[in-house]
Amino acid sequence: SELKEFSARLAQERKLPEKFLERMTTIPKRVNPMSVLRSLISALSFFDDEAELMTHDSNLKKAIRMTAQVPTVIAAWDRIRNGKAPIEPNKDLGHAKNFLHMLQGKNPDPLFAQALDLYLVLLADHELNASTFACRVTASTLSDYYSGITSAIGALKGPLHGGANEQV
DSSP states (O other): OHHHHHHHHHHHTOOOOHHHHHHHTTSOTTSOHHHHHHHHHHHHGGGOTTTTOOOHHHHHHHHHHHHHHHHHHHHHHHHHHTTOOOOOOOTTSOHHHHHHHHHHSSOOOHHHHHHHHHHHHHHHTTOSOHHHHHHHHHHHTTOOHHHHHHHHHHHHHSTTTHHHHHHO
16 A cells, blocks of 8 residues: 555656756757756756755655656656657556656557566665765755755766666
C-alpha cells in the first residue's frame, strides 16, 4: 500500500511548469546534457514556492517532486535538442515506463521498462557514492534542497563517476 501511494504521488508531480518548458527551448542544442540537467534542476527552484523552506515536510515534498520531475526534464530536453516536442507525462504509467514513453514517444517494451526499474533500484542502493557525498556536503551547510541536488549532478557529470555511465 505504501508503494502504491508513493507511486501515485510521483505520478501527480511529474508535470513541469509551462514557463520552465518554454525556457528549455532557448538552451543551445549542443550543450552537454549533464550541464543542461545540472542547470535545469537548479532552475526548478524558481518555480517552487517552498524552495527556501527547510522543514522536514517541505523537503520530503521536494524530494518526491524532484524524483518525479527529473525524468521529465531529461526526456523533454532530449526531445527538444532533437527538434521534437516534449511529451506530457502519463499518470497511468509507472516511473520507468513513463520515462521511456516520454523519451521515445511510444509505449515502451515491458522488458526495457523492467530493466530500467532494476537499474534505478541498483543506483538507489549504491549508498555513499561521489554524488551523494557532494549533496551531503552541500546539505550540511544548511543550503537549500535544490543546491544539494545541483552539487550532486555536478559530481555525477565527472568522467570518474556518472560520466562513465554516460559513455555506456
